[in-house]
Amino acid sequence: MTVRVLAFARVREVLGVSESVLNVPSGARLCDLWATLCEQNPELGPLTSSTRTARNGHLADSTEILEQDDEIALLPPVGGG
């Protein structure tokens, strides 16, 4: 199944894209998706503790199980204003 991944700020720069569609195994959790991204992009590792994740527009727990067409946003510490 596939999910859409949105990345912002430093995380976007490390991934090299602001938006991508990724294949994930059925039953995968949010933290599994992050772990896969970290394997592919070692510079993400140090950002793990500071990056929050939103699922379909709402902050999500890392143990939530992904569903087809979920929109997952990777959110570094905010800096608006």
Next chain:
Amino acid sequence: MFAIVREPIDVSAVEDAARIPGAGASVTFVGIVRATGEDGRSVAGLSYESYDAMALAEFEAIAREARERHGGIGLAIVHRRGELKVGEIAVVVSASAPHRAAAFAACSYTIDELKSRAAIWKKELYVDGTPGRWCSNAGEART
């Protein structure tokens, strides 16, 4: 009015949007791109990006909280995104109320919460051309 825009912000339009019938006070915060970075370096500008859907939902949530705390107020929030130069306006928060105390308090509450919660990011771009740096508001003094 809750918006994230690419174009320069018209401050008086935001104030007008925040104005409630019966207002006796209007308080507006205007956030401006500062020439000095967090570490003292000279800044050429700031690059803002946002997750608009979440940021706008947060603007509305913060406005609901401000109304619960301060009663019948009017509130408008407009933030810019993209690359801004020193001196340009990055954010405008305007609050109106029957009396000034509520307008001051609602405006202050709103900008503080926006800075700590809204899905908006900024990168300092330096005059000397060294790589830019993403700035977090975490732990920032509310001054």
